[in-house]
Amino acid sequence: MRTLLDEVISKPHIGTIDYEPKDFKPDVDVRWCAGCGGYSILSPVQRIMPELGIPKEKIAFISGIGCSGRFPYYMDVYGFHGIHGRAIAIASGLKIGRPDLSVWVATGDGDNMSIGGNHFIHGCRRNVNINVIMFNNEVYSLTKGQYSPTSHKGQVTKSSPLGVLDEPFNPAALALGSGATFVARGIDKDRQHLQTLFEKAAAHNGFSFIEVYTNCNIFNDGAFDSFTKKDVRDDKIVMLEHGKPMIFGKQRDKGVKLDGFRPTVVSLTEGSYSVDDLLVHDEKDSTLAFILGDMTYNPEVPRPMGVFQSLDRPSYDDSVQMQIDHEIETKGAGDVNELMRGKDSWVVE
Amino acid sequence: MKKEIVYLDEITVRFAGDSGDGMQLAGKQFSNASASSGVDVNTFPDFPSEIRAPEGTLYGVSAFQIKLGSDEVTTHGDVIDVLIAMNASSLKVNLPNLKDGGIIITNTGGFDQRNLKLAKYASNPLEDGTLKKYNVATIDIDSIIKEELKGSGISPKIVKKTKNFFALGITYWLFNRPMEPTVKWLNRRFKNNADVLEANIRVLNAGWNYALKNDTFKRQYTLQPAEFEKGTYRNISGNHAVALGLVVAAKRANLPLFLGSYPITPATDILQYISAYKKYGIRHLQAEDEIAGIASAIGASYGGNLAATTTSGPGLSLKIEAIGLAIMTELPLVIVDVQRAGPSTGLPTKPEQSDLFQAMYGRHGEAPLPVLAAASAADCFFMTIEAARIALKYMTPVILLTDGYIAQGTEPWRIPNLEELPVLEPKFCENPEKFAPYTRDPETLARMWAVPGMQGMEHRIGGLEKQNITGAVSHDPDNHQRMVEIRQEKIDRIVDDIPELEVMGDPDGDLLLIGWGSSYGAIKSAVDKKNSVGGKVAYVHLKHLNPLPKNLGSIIEQYDTILVPEMNMGQLRTILHSKFFKPMLGLNKVQGQPFKTSDVLTKINELLSEKEVMS
Numbered sequence: 001m002r003t004l005l006d007e008v009i010s011k012p013h014i015g016t017i018d019y020e021p022k023d024f025k026p027d028v029d030v031r032w033c034a035g036c037g038g039y040s041i042l043s044p045v046q047r048i049m050p051e052l053g054i055p056k057e058k059i060a061f062i063s064g065i066g067c068s069g070r071f072p073y074y075m076d077v078y079g080f081h082g083i084h085g086r087a088i089a090i091a092s093g094l095k096i097g098r099p100d101l102s103v104w105v106a107t108g109d110g111d112n113m114s115i116g117g118n119h120f121i122h123g124c125r126r127n128v129n130i131n132v133i134m135f136n137n138e139v140y141s142l143t144k145g146q147y148s149p150t151s152h153k154g155q156v157t158k159s160s161p162l163g164v165l166d167e168p169f170n171p172a173a174l175a176l177g178s179g180a181t182f183v184a185r186g187i188d189k190d191r192q193h194l195q196t197l198f199e200k201a202a203a204h205n206g207f208s209f210i211e212v213y214t215n216c217n218i219f220n221d222g223a224f225d226s227f228t229k230k231d232v233r234d235d236k237i238v239m240l241e242h243g244k245p246m247i248f249g250k251q252r253d254k255g256v257k258l259d260g261f262r263p264t265v266v267s268l269t270e271g272s273y274s275v276d277d278l279l280v281h282d283e284k285d286s287t288l289a290f291i292l293g294d295m296t297y298n299p300e301v302p303r304p305m306g307v308f309q310s311l312d313r314p315s316y317d318d319s320v321q322m323q324i325d326h327e328i329e330t331k332g333a334g335d336v337n338e339l340m341r342g343k344d345s346w347v348v349e
Numbered sequence: 350m351k352k353e354i355v356y357l358d359e360i361t362v363r364f365a366g367d368s369g370d371g372m373q374l375a376g377k378q379f380s381n382a383s384a385s386s387g388v389d390v391n392t393f394p395d396f397p398s399e400i401r402a403p404e405g406t407l408y409g410v411s412a413f414q415i416k417l418g419s420d421e422v423t424t425h426g427d428v429i430d431v432l433i434a435m436n437a438s439s440l441k442v443n444l445p446n447l448k449d450g451g452i453i454i455t456n457t458g459g460f461d462q463r464n465l466k467l468a469k470y471a472s473n474p475l476e477d478g479t480l481k482k483y484n485v486a487t488i489d490i491d492s493i494i495k496e497e498l499k500g501s502g503i504s505p506k507i508v509k510k511t512k513n514f515f516a517l518g519i520t521y522w523l524f525n526r527p528m529e530p531t532v533k534w535l536n537r538r539f540k541n542n543a544d545v546l547e548a549n550i551r552v553l554n555a556g557w558n559y560a561l562k563n564d565t566f567k568r569q570y571t572l573q574p575a576e577f578e579k580g581t582y583r584n585i586s587g588n589h590a591v592a593l594g595l596v597v598a599a600k601r602a603n604l605p606l607f608l609g610s611y612p613i614t615p616a617t618d619i620l621q622y623i624s625a626y627k628k629y630g631i632r633h634l635q636a637e638d639e640i641a642g643i644a645s646a647i648g649a650s651y652g653g654n655l656a657a658t659t660t661s662g663p664g665l666s667l668k669i670e671a672i673g674l675a676i677m678t679e680l681p682l683v684i685v686d687v688q689r690a691g692p693s694t695g696l697p698t699k700p701e702q703s704d705l706f707q708a709m710y711g712r713h714g715e716a717p718l719p720v721l722a723a724a725s726a727a728d729c730f731f732m733t734i735e736a737a738r739i740a741l742k743y744m745t746p747v748i749l750l751t752d753g754y755i756a757q758g759t760e761p762w763r764i765p766n767l768e769e770l771p772v773l774e775p776k777f778c779e780n781p782e783k784f785a786p787y788t789r790d791p792e793t794l795a796r797m798w799a800v801p802g803m804q805g806m807e808h809r810i811g812g813l814e815k816q817n818i819t820g821a822v823s824h825d826p827d828n829h830q831r832m833v834e835i836r837q838e839k840i841d842r843i844v845d846d847i848p849e850l851e852v853m854g855d856p857d858g859d860l861l862l863i864g865w866g867s868s869y870g871a872i873k874s875a876v877d878k879k880n881s882v883g884g885k886v887a888y889v890h891l892k893h894l895n896p897l898p899k900n901l902g903s904i905i906e907q908y909d910t911i912l913v914p915e916m917n918m919g920q921l922r923t924i925l926h927s928k929f930f931k932p933m934l935g936l937n938k939v940q941g942q943p944f945k946t947s948d949v950l951t952k953i954n955e956l957l958s959e960k961e962v963m964s
Contacts, residue, residue: 001629001630003603003604003605004602004603004604004775004777005605005653005800008777008779008800008802009653009800009801009802009803010802011803011804013804014804026809028821055804056807057801057802057803057804057807058801058802059801060652060801062648063811072809072811073822076807078800078801078807078809079809079811080648080651080678080809080810081809081810081811081813082644082647082674082811082812083644083670083673083812086641086644086671089636089640089641089644089645089648090644090645090647090651091648092645092648093609093634093644093645093646093648093649093650093652093656094648094649094651094652096607096634096645096649097605097632097648097649097653097654097656098649098652098653098800098801098802100802101652101801101802118638118641119640119641119644121637122636122637320632323627324628324631324632327627327628328627328628328630333628333629333630334626334628334629336596336597336600336629336767337767339593339596339629340593340764340765340767342583342764343537344381344385344530344534344584345581345582345583345764346581347581347582348577348578348579348581348582348763349579
């Protein structure tokens with residue numbers, strides 16, 4: 001059943017597939033504000049593209065609305081700037097209809113957690129093989145500074161002059177609770193770490209969600225300073241590494257230990273606890289992932305960064321193909337004339 | 350006893366009972382058996398929006414109506430000739446529509462004290478003379494089938510459920526229909542359930558034998574086969590026809606098909622049919638909501654698939670923002686709206702033609718798109734292919750309007766061969782040198798289609814206004830004006846690519862009727878009826894609503910009196926007024942029920958007699 005589409009998309013690539021990051025920079029000006037955290041996402045994304053090892057015509061970036069929505073214009077691959085909140089739905093259709101593509105979504109906390117919340121949770125559980133990067137700046141920036149579903153309680157914004165009354169979403173926990181197979185978090189300030197996360201997301205077969213704390217220096221400047229500033233970050237953040245104990249602190253003198261189901265911080269220098277008592281990260285352990293997700297807003301423990309969970313489950317798009325293949329294998333390829341005739345036809349002579 | 354054989358030209362039969370009585374199934378079997386023996390049929394399932402409303406209630410009545418004819422049958426019949434009423438409520442609901450002298454077949458088991466009370470009958474209508482105008486067969490179906498299956502070891506629960514097949518057996522005798530198609534169907538349906546299979550076949554035969562031997566049934570009715578073009582036929586519903594139309598359109602376009610949809614009455618069947626077509630290589634997504642349905646279809650279209658989304662009125666409302674995106678990005682997309690009575694949840698299982706304005710205008714910004722409407726169940730097949738043809742040729746979303754009447758009703762369809770159907774020609778950009786996303790075909794104004802995977806044509810599109818040709822984001826005032834005009838002109842130019850209207854009935858008539866969508870059947874038969882007794886009435890039927898056929902204006906000019914019957918408050922009439930500045934009259938039915946032939950005929954008579962008085 002080779003179609004016209006198969007023909008136009010399977011022409012051999014002319015030339016070698018040997019790119020440099022600059023090959024992914026189109027000839028347009030990036031129009032984010034100077035100092036925007038978005039630049040810190042764009043650059044590692046462009047840097048990992050050559051490593052995908054696929055022709056750039058096979059890569060597509062889809063976005064919704066918001067500052068993150070401009071992302072596709074800044075990538076010299078195929079790009080589609082959709083409507084508010086719907087990027088995951090558009091990307092899912094693209095990937096199901098075109099399993100040969102590497103499909104990426106750029107979205108934000110407003111786009112993805114608010115108007116697009118339904119598509120997000122269903123994207124997580126459906127496990128279409130797409131990579132979703134969420135710029136979380138805890139504010140609506142393109143509409144000039146209203147509170148978002150991830151703004152913290154009490155936050156003063158243009159639409160909450162007396163402070164936000166809502167509780168914020170915890171995006172990592174929401175993704176885990178919705179069944180996402182790959183969940184990770186990083187910070188705009190740490191481009192090297194982001195690059196690692198994007199590489200892992202690209203390699204994961206299934207729905208990948210990467211939340212990036214992205215500073216909006218215009219409407220929510222310093223939103224993440226309390227745990228990302230140089231002088232505090234080592235004590236406020238724990239970097240998750242698969243198979244490694246959860247050690248943190250400037251002197252690597254603290255660790256995370258489980259007390260029942262409750263994570264607690266213990267000192268490694270006081271003599272009561274050693275590295276052997278600490279939680280060891282396991283990306284395949286979904287119970288642990290829930291505990292780590294729940295640490296996000298807990299002031300008593302450091303905030304986890306890295307890959308919370310990476311589970312191997314068949315992707316939706318692979319499953320669709322398997323159903324088709326199985327049907328064709330067991331019943332033979334469908335004959336449309338036969339389908340039209342059906343089983344209850346009669347002949348008029 | 351001797352039975353008389355009566356010859357008829359047409360007759361209308363209605364199966365009515367509780368929601369769980371299997372009346373839809375009996376009706377479908379009866380219409381298939383009738384159609385396969387050569388008469389023309391038109392069917393209308395009429396059921397409540399509750400799945401199993403409380404047993405015996407008036408609002409739980411489910412019915413299936415079939416009109417049979419030796420001539421062309423375009424409606425499901427105005428009045429009932431034969432009513433099968435399985436309980437008191439189904440009798441009460443349907444009696445007002447039964448012809449004087451009509452036949453009633455009742456199951457006395459459905460007329461006990463409880464049933465009478467639920468139907469709000471003070472006394473038993475089978476005994477108190479209520480039905481003296483009719484020919485009534487009161488049959489204790491429950492006892493007969495119990496007796497028939499005694500000793501078979503089949504569970505009482507299964508036995509009880511076969512009563513629809515007893516009623517079916519009676520009707521098969523009454524109309525001398527072959528039982529083989531139904532027996533064949535039962536064998537297929539219950540091949541893994543020997544008890545149910547045996548029970549149904551025995552009870553079906555018992556029904557036939559009961560009618561044959563019982564004195565109540567003195568006459569057997571025969572209809573001559575209708576004249577059909579040679580060919581292979583099947584009974585098809587509009588929803589089924591849309592599903593097949595999508596598959597065939599993709600095949601004729603040589604593209605993969607993608608359907609992104611969300612279940613909604615009365616459009617859900619289309620999604621269900623398509624979901625079973627995996628061996629044809631078809632992909633579908635039952636999305637989390639209506640918006641994801643269309644958004645995923647837009648994504649698939651961006652990737653080069655023939656993409657479609659199917660819905661009903663409330664769903665179309667939810668999809669509208671995304672339709673604007675498809676218009677802006679100029680991507681092909683087939684949107685099927687199976688209209689139902691609104692606004693809001695309205696009457697979910699009942700038809701209306703009240704989404705025309707929504708389809709035409711329901712978007713923000715200047716956002717024109719082609720709008721089509723199918724005239725009958727079988728026509729849904731051809732109009733779906735037409736929608737795909739226009740979508741691919743002009744790189745645009747297209748809305749196809751059907752409605753609950755033709756979506757669920759059936760009629761015989763001459764099954765075409767793939768080869769006799771139009772070839773659709775999607776045009777992918779082949780030459781990267783010449784590529785710019787908004788370069789256009791000079792004739793159709795369609796933009797070039799380059800999809801991910803095509804080397805050297807990597808580009809970005811989206812909902813922001815684009816610079817003509819290059820597709821770069823542009824806020825230039827003159828460019829926006831130009832792009833709005835181009836998008837409009839692209840749709841306007843389709844007028845040269847659609848068939849002109851043919852005037853039906855008497856073109857020299859004194860009165861012109863203009864119809865669209867599913868009311869075709871009722872209007873056509875009213876016009877034919879009037880003209881057969883010396884009336885002079887002309888009729889045009891619109892399948893293309895945007896753009897309107899080229900010769901509509903010149904047709905309209907030829908008539909002083911114009912009547913536009915539609916199942917809304919005058920939406921087409923308003924569109925025609927604004928386009929042609931010509932006064933027109935409306936016949937507007939918004940009862941959640943399709944037009945009857947008599948509704949239209951009465952209005953025609955009224956208008957013609959007024960004209961006589963005036964002259």
